[in-house]
Amino acid sequence: MDGMKIKKFVGQTFKDAMEAVKKEFGPDAIILSNRQIKSGPFGILSKSAVEVTAAIDETQASTITHKPSTVNIPSDEIAKELRGLKDEIGFLKETLRPIVPSLKITREKRGLFNLLIRQGVDTQLALVLIERSRDNIDSLKKVISQDMKIQGLSPIEERGIIFVGPPGVGKTTTLSKIAHMIQNKKRQVSIITLDDNRISTIAHFKEISAMLKCPVRSIKKISELPKILYKEIGKTSILIDTPGYETKEILGGLEEIFPSGFPLKKCFVMDTSINETTSLKLWEDCNKYGIDTIGFTKLDLATQFGNLYNLSIITGRPVSFMTTGPYIPFDIKIPSSEFMAGLVVGGV
Ligand SMILES: Nc1nc2c(ncn2[C@@H]2O[C@H](COP(=O)(O)OP(=O)(O)OP(=O)(O)O)[C@@H](O)[C@H]2O)c(=O)[nH]1
Ligand SMILES: [Mg+2]
Structure with missing residues (x-):
């Protein structure tokens, strides 16, 4: 020198x-x-x-x-x-530098970063993750699992839940799976559907009702809900099915009919196999209506699971369940946060 x-x-x-x-x-x-x-x-x-x-x-x-x-x-x-x-x-x-603080990252971390990106984790979220993680995959999984909040079924069992979300994501199918799970725990279930137009839904619930020996009621207007809910709340787990094409109207209506708060949990159902931008657009439409929890469907159709992380972080809501196929009652799972972290990094 x-x-x-x-x-x-x-x-x-x-x-x-x-x-x-x-x-x-x-x-x-x-x-x-x-x-x-x-x-x-x-x-x-x-x-x-x-x-x-x-x-x-x-x-x-x-x-x-x-x-x-x-x-x-x-x-x-x-x-x-x-x-x-x-x-x-x-x-x-x-x-x-202010946007990408980790321009100077180790080779191992760059590998972890690339892995997250390949799995569809949002770039900004991936950068923060590798900053918090050590240089190995186990540490990265641990950091991810700390962020994944799982709620499970207990709040649903306690009172009940209303399933909302875009058309065809799997609300009706998932509700039926959850009805089975709750009944297996020897707790009573009662089902209400706001989807009274479609023959397919009516036929579906006739079958479920016979199988589970539980009441299924179809109502035309949400103004009929308070009477039913206040009579049964605490005695059975009330599961409410909604048609996807009316989600916003229903959520808005609930705010009017229950001005001091809706007594059941509101669950937003998301299809894991659709892309992040579409999911977030759908979420933004409903976020303002005080959604309590999210549920992921169609994991069997997804090719990568980075979105599970993105959506959990961006919505900030705990996860209730994930469904892994169309079959009732088996294709559903209450995941642990470690299980979800494993999925996010691609099953490594
Ligand atoms: N592969 C797969 N298919 C699923 C899953 N969950 C639901 N389905 C299928 O997705 C389709 C739509 O499911 P539904 O339960 O009717 O969806 P929905 O949200 O009630 O739809 P709308 O009532 O029209 O809003 C059906 O063919 C289901 O069998 C899943 O986890 N995996
Ligand atoms: Mg339906």
Whole structure:
């Protein structure tokens, strides 16, 4: 490192600091590091500034300038181009630093990051995860499982639940599976459906009612709900089925009819096999209606499970169940947070 000179330069922006470097050290300066600092007396006048540490190899710089060269013009041009690129990369890095704090991550962590991205975990969420995790997959799984909140069936058993969500996600099928689970625990179930139009739903519930020997009522208007609920609440687990095409109207209606709060849990059912953008759009439409819990369906049709993590974090709601196929009553599972973390990282 003979003849190497190192100095710190401060500027209001990264660009200013770089200009100061260039002015004193010339175009061959090497940037060693840069950081955000506070300028002003004692660093308390909180104008932020950028400090760049630069180095120049003086021996090399002088040889280059004095060396006669036959390819002077083109090599100068290349050098100029390279310097421009170097400046630009430095500038880009600096601009990206607040958004991508972990530009300097280890190789192992980069592997974990890529794994999360392949599984469909949101980039921002993946960055935070690898920051919190150590360099190995077990640690990453542990961090994910800490974030996954599982509610399970107890709140459903206690009072009951209303299933809402877009058409065809599996509300009716899931309700029937849960009715079986609750009855297996020797607790009474009563089913109400707001989907009274479709022959298929009516036929489905006739069968379920006969199998479980539980009452199934079909009601036309949600204004009929308070009477039924207040009579039965606490005595049986009340499961309410809704048609997907009316979700918003039903949720809005419940707020009007039960101004001091709906007495059952509201469960938003999400199809795991659809993409994150669509899921989030559907969620945003319903979020304002005070959803309590989420349930994931059609895990058997999904090819990656990063979305389980994205949706759990973004909705901030605990998970009640996940369904793994169309068959009643077996294709349902109350997952543990460790199980979900395993899915999120692709079953590794
Ligand atoms: N593969 C698979 N299919 C499922 C699962 N859950 C439900 N289904 C199927 O998805 C289709 C729609 O299910 P439904 O229970 O009728 O859906 P829904 O949400 O009640 O639909 P709407 O009442 O129209 O809003 C049916 O063919 C179900 O058999 C699952 O976990 N895996
Ligand atoms: Mg249905």
